[in-house]
Amino acid sequence: MAKRKILVDSTRRELEAHGTETFPMTVNHDDLWSFEGKNVPxxxxxxxxxxxxxxxxxxxxxxxxxxxVRPGEGLLLNRNVPHSCSSPRNERALYSTILVRPDFLYGDFGSDVERNCFRPFLQNSAVPCIHLTEADENGKEILQKLNQVETVFDQKSFCYELKIKGLLCEVFSMIxxxxxxxxxKFIPANQQELERLEKMLNYxxxxxxxxxxxxxxxxxxxLSREVCCRLFKKMTGKTITGYLEEYRVNKSFPLVQSGQYSMTQIAELAGFSNPSxxxxxxxxxxxxxPGEYNSLKNNRL
Structure with missing residues (x-):
C-alpha cells in the first residue's frame, strides 16, 4: 500500500486544500503508520x-x-505555525483532524467578529497552539462539541454544513x-522569521x-551561523543537524522498502556520509x- 505524504511546496507550506472553496473545512481520519516514516514532517x-x-x-x-496529546484530549494549532507529529516509541497512533479556514468562522476581514475575537489569536505569535483537556467542565464541553463536529461531518445529513459551522463557532467562542x-499578551507574528525559516528548509x-x-x-x-542555528531551533524545536538526519531517514524509507538497493547505495542516495x-x-x-525492516514487516502481516 502506498504511503501517504503531506504535499508541500519548497518552503514546507502544505499545498492540499482542506475542504472546498464553498465549504472550507474537513475532517480527516488519520493513522501515523499510513505516512512515510510513520510520522508527519x-x-x-x-x-x-x-x-x-x-x-x-x-x-x-x-x-x-x-x-x-492523549485520547480524550485535543490540540488546537494556530494558522501558519510549523508543526510535526510523531508517536512515542514509534507506536501506532490514530487520530481525527479537523481543519477549517478561519474566514469560514469570522466572515469578512475587518468584521467585529474577526477584529475583536479572532485577530488576537490568529495574529498572535505568543499563542501558537492550545492544549485542550477535560480539566474542567468547559474543557469537557469543548471536546464533546468537537466530537459532534466529526460525527455530523461523517453522517452528512441535511443542513450538516450549518450544524458544523454553529458547533465550531461555539467551540471557538469557548476556547x-x-x-x-x-x-x-499580544506579540505580533514575525513574518521575517517565518520567511527565513522557509528559505532554510527549502535549501x-x-x-x-x-x-x-x-x-x-x-x-x-x-545571518551568522550562530544566529541561523538559534532561529532554526526556535522555529522548529530541532537542531539543523537533527532535522537533516530526520529528513534523510524519511527519504531513505521508500528505498529500504523497495528492497532494490544495498545499504551503501541507500546511504549515499539519502545523503549520509557512510552506511553506519x-x-x-x-x-x-x-x-x-534497515536490513531487518522488511523481514520484521512481513512477520507482522
Missing part, C-alpha cells in the same frame, strides 16, 4: 487545525515545545474566552543528498536496522 498551512487522538498518543512539536488573558530539502555547509545555509538568510551513520539514524527512528 514539519509543515504549516493557513487553516486552523484541531487534532483529536483516538488511539495511542500523538506528540506534536510546535516550535521548541513538545505536546503529548478564546477561556484563554482571554493569554490573548491580551536543506533541495540539497539533502549533498554535504551541506552551515555557512552556505546561513548565507541564504543573511545511516543504520544508526534509521535504528533510532524505526527501532531496527
Amino acid at each position: 514539519i509543515h504549516w498551512h493557513n487553516d486552523l487545525e484541531i487534532s483529536l487522538p483516538r488511539e495511542g498518543e500523538a506528540i506534536y512539536q510546535v516550535y521548541q515545545k513538545s505536546y503529548r 478564546l474566552y477561556a484563554h482571554r488573558q493569554e490573548l491580551t 536543506l530539502n533541495l540539497h539533502f543528498a549533498e554535504v551541506i555547509s552551515l555557512q552556505e545555509l546561513a548565507d541564504q538568510v543573511h 551513520r545511516f543504520a544508526s539514524a534509521f535504528r533510532k527512528r524505526f527501532g531496527c536496522n
Whole structure:
C-alpha cells in the first residue's frame, strides 16, 4: 500500500486544500503508520487545525515545545505555525483532524467578529497552539462539541454544513474566552522569521543528498551561523543537524522498502556520509536496522 505524504511546496507550506472553496473545512481520519516514516514532517498551512487522538498518543512539536496529546484530549494549532507529529516509541497512533479556514468562522476581514475575537489569536505569535483537556467542565464541553463536529461531518445529513459551522463557532467562542488573558499578551507574528525559516528548509530539502555547509545555509538568510542555528531551533524545536538526519531517514524509507538497493547505495542516495551513520539514524527512528525492516514487516502481516 502506498504511503501517504503531506504535499508541500519548497518552503514546507502544505499545498492540499482542506475542504472546498464553498465549504472550507474537513475532517480527516488519520493513522501515523499510513505516512512515510510513520510520522508527519514539519509543515504549516493557513487553516486552523484541531487534532483529536483516538488511539495511542500523538506528540506534536510546535516550535521548541513538545505536546503529548492523549485520547480524550485535543490540540488546537494556530494558522501558519510549523508543526510535526510523531508517536512515542514509534507506536501506532490514530487520530481525527479537523481543519477549517478561519474566514469560514469570522466572515469578512475587518468584521467585529474577526477584529475583536479572532485577530488576537490568529495574529498572535505568543499563542501558537492550545492544549485542550477535560480539566474542567468547559474543557469537557469543548471536546464533546468537537466530537459532534466529526460525527455530523461523517453522517452528512441535511443542513450538516450549518450544524458544523454553529458547533465550531461555539467551540471557538469557548476556547478564546477561556484563554482571554493569554490573548491580551499580544506579540505580533514575525513574518521575517517565518520567511527565513522557509528559505532554510527549502535549501536543506533541495540539497539533502549533498554535504551541506552551515555557512552556505546561513548565507541564504543573511545571518551568522550562530544566529541561523538559534532561529532554526526556535522555529522548529530541532537542531539543523537533527532535522537533516530526520529528513534523510524519511527519504531513505521508500528505498529500504523497495528492497532494490544495498545499504551503501541507500546511504549515499539519502545523503549520509557512510552506511553506519545511516543504520544508526534509521535504528533510532524505526527501532531496527534497515536490513531487518522488511523481514520484521512481513512477520507482522
